Amino acid sequence: MKRTIPRLSGFSVLPLVLLSTTTVRAWLPSRMATTAAVALKPTTATATTSSSSSFSSIMLHLSTDVSDSPPAPVSITPFNKPKRVVLDNTLYVYDHCPFCVRVRLALGIKNVKHNLHFLANDDVDTPTRLVGKKIAPIFEFPEDDVVMAESMDIIELIDSDERFGPTNMIRPPSGRTDLKEWQKSVQSLLRTLQRPRYVATGLLPEFQQRDARHAFIVNHQLPPYDKEEWKSLDKDEKLRIFEEAMAADPAPMIEELNARLVALDDIVYCEYYCTEGGLSMDDIDLWARLRSITIIRDVKWPEGLRKYMDNMSELADVPLYDAMAM
Numbered sequence: 001m002k003r004t005i006p007r008l009s010g011f012s013v014l015p016l017v018l019l020s021t022t023t024v025r026a027w028l029p030s031r032m033a034t035t036a037a038v039a040l041k042p043t044t045a046t047a048t049t050s051s052s053s054s055f056s057s058i059m060l061h062l063s064t065d066v067s068d069s070p071p072a073p074v075s076i077t078p079f080n081k082p083k084r085v086v087l088d089n090t091l092y093v094y095d096h097c098p099f100c101v102r103v104r105l106a107l108g109i110k111n112v113k114h115n116l117h118f119l120a121n122d123d124v125d126t127p128t129r130l131v132g133k134k135i136a137p138i139f140e141f142p143e144d145d146v147v148m149a150e151s152m153d154i155i156e157l158i159d160s161d162e163r164f165g166p167t168n169m170i171r172p173p174s175g176r177t178d179l180k181e182w183q184k185s186v187q188s189l190l191r192t193l194q195r196p197r198y199v200a201t202g203l204l205p206e207f208q209q210r211d212a213r214h215a216f217i218v219n220h221q222l223p224p225y226d227k228e229e230w231k232s233l234d235k236d237e238k239l240r241i242f243e244e245a246m247a248a249d250p251a252p253m254i255e256e257l258n259a260r261l262v263a264l265d266d267i268v269y270c271e272y273y274c275t276e277g278g279l280s281m282d283d284i285d286l287w288a289r290l291r292s293i294t295i296i297r298d299v300k301w302p303e304g305l306r307k308y309m310d311n312m313s314e315l316a317d318v319p320l321y322d323a324m325a326m
């Protein structure tokens with residue numbers, strides 16, 4: 001598979017430029033982590049990728065060619081965070097919830113400080129008082145007397161209001177269907193692996209107490225049960241099914257997941273964003289889902305995809321689960 005990527009011309013010694021973000025510092029040897037802002041003169045270079053690990057085999061061919069043609073848009077550069085915004089707002093979340101992670105990611109991209117309020121999974125009163133039902137995420141912005149649910153609406157608000165920094169920083173969804181299809185293809189597999197682990201670690205803030213863990217198990221089916229079938233089981237049966245799922249050998253499922261990740265690695269554009277053109281709602285949607293996979297131990301991440309996971313985690317200021325993976 002071939003990709004056309006911008007070439008960073010004029011620097012044959014320093015292969016990477018614009019090293020001003022912490023993201024890039026983390027990714028480079030420390031001696032290269034300078035804050036030099038270097039002009040980019042994008043031309044084209046050929047990136048050759050293999051199906052097993054797209055990014056790991058990307059070759060940037062640099063040269064000292066300089067042309068007078070106007071610069072084309074540069075698409076492979078790390079995202080530069082805007083200035084820190086500090087204002088009174090609270091985001092109510094469950095840590096494992098991908099919809100909540102979407103909003104955390106958007107706030108991280110915008111560099112907006114926020115009070116992160118982790119709801120216990122059996123706390124019905126707090127969300128009901130705020131928006132009338134048990135749901136997360138919920139965003140509270142007292143300055144405007146706003147309290148709202150719905151991840152996409154919250155992101156729309158914070159990316160269109162100047163009080164939250166520069167607007168329209170997150171590009172609209174690209175309309176790509178392959179990333180959505182990929183997500184759909186792993187939905188059941190991920191549910192089976194992730195759901196028991198969320199509660200079994202005992203470390204997620206929403207699952208610190210037994211009642212909270214049980215509330216999750218009661219309301220979240222494990223494949224092959226569907227929602228309706230799950231409702232018909234009694235609580236002890238559900239607890240037993242979750243326990244058995246944790247006791248089962250995950251190896252065959254992990255092998256399947258590893259293969260799916262190789263396929264995903266092939267369609268994720270680069271280590272900073274998944275779609276050509278820059279950080280977009282595609283990343284908000286995809287990364288929020290991928291983050292949960294890190295709770296599964298022994299998953300083999302293709303090198304490029306792993307960089308994407310780490311870069312976005314750093315940008316979002318949302319940690320991955322690797323240290324508590326089971």
Ligand SMILES: N[C@@H](CCC(=O)N[C@@H](CS)C(=O)NCC(=O)O)C(=O)O
Pocket residue numbers: 094096097098099134135136137149150151152219
């Ligand atoms: N469309 C909503 C979906 C939010 C949602 O389904 N959140 C789940 C957590 S992942 C929830 O709160 N479910 C109720 C519950 O867990 O009791 C959004 O995008 O914000």
